Amino acid sequence: MASATPILSATGITMEFRGFVAVKDVTLSIREGTVHALIGPNGAGKTTVFNMLTKFLTPTRGRIEFRGRDITALKPAEVARLGLVRSFQISAVFPHLTVLDNVRVALQRPSRLATQFWRSSDVLSRLDDRALELIDAVNLSPYAHLPAVELSYGRKRALEIATTLALDPTMLLLDEPMAGMGHEDIGRISDLIRRIAKGRTILMVEHNLHVVEDLCDRVTVLARGEILADGSYDEVSADPRVREAYMGTEHE
Template sequence: MSEFILETTGLTKEFKGFVAVSGVDLKVQRGHIHALIGPNGAGKTTVFNLLTKFLPPTAGTIRFEGEDITREAPAVTARRGLIRSFQISATFPKLTVLENVRIGLQRKLGTGFHFWRSEKSLNVLNDRAMALLESVDLGKFADTITGEMPYGRKRALEIATTLALEPTMMLLDEPTQGMGHEDIERVVALIRKVAENRTILMVEHNLSVVANLCDRITVLTRGSILAEGSYEEVSKNPKVLEAYVGSDDMADAHH
């Protein structure tokens, strides 16, 4: 088994003459929390969309667990355990928190498990859903209508519903975006916990989060990898500092 769970080679995506991602060779080590950072428009989201098959690459290959998955259908890739956590719009706002997690569990179990079958089968799911909620510190919100949840807790729920799909590797797209300090700390603690037995690749703007959480960091700019390494190495790299000039991100993270 390779130490790298995910590897891309020459990953490239062009949109009508505009190169959004250009020759990206990304290696994510098994068990790491790996961050993808860079100024706006650097191509971070496009890389995520390529990895999860929302977009076909113009060129290059993607290997997961040693298998070439470049041309695979999104659902097939997801079944392999490479799963992206969706923003809360992907959950059902009018259902309770428990019901949302239960739907995640049903998806994992596939069509063989229909929730109207029997009360008993539902209880099995309830127990599993409750255990998942407890694991992300949402037990007391089980009966809350999802749409009425505080913002930071909604992000924890997204992570819980993603965990229901039993990912080996989780892609988190800006998990702390729009959060206040207290919520950020809670979500960082949650990511750290979730990462204990899986690999995480995250796009994150908040560099103090990246500094505290991530084992390895890849800096993208204009669709290409500019630098890679630990936060220590990357934050001192003159090329990286220059790429962030005009944005106060790097400066802020140092304080």
């Protein structure tokens, strides 16, 4: 259930690159238990904001808080341990390992077995029950023993989400999860995101506005490095400034 309490917030975050201001004074609040979208036209600053929130970039100015804790200066691995995890960041898929082995490898980190590749298969097999639960959660059970390289693109993305879920995140940040997908895969991943959102908070950068309309409780629109609008999908899509900047061509 959504809470009025923000789980992740940014206050006045600004990013300058050698005098060029890519993002200026962005303030946003992600409420716990919601699915929140960050959208905008190309060059709007979405990726820069996303990278600041996930700590791949440190803001030139401003403050970022997660669960009331200042994380502005922390590194990505440090915020991941707090439960703020960026999908496709830590969860690399190994193409020639099976789906099951990929998830087992991902589970080694929270199980404190990471880097212990000398461990016997008997020790690692203790992770199988949880790995199979995660594989089932992303609808990949029929493919558990298939090498990842043989999966379709959409199922590879589902596997990446499974390996991210292995870190047991409180909040999941998805960077364009539908990029490059066909209609069938988009529907499959949308259903997956809807399921995994139960009990979690999700922030996603997404270009597919039909997906945003379908999945997201709240939408923040960026343009030229600043927030243009913030609200429900209906509210922001009705804003003439938003339609002019980004959405009009898709909804005419």
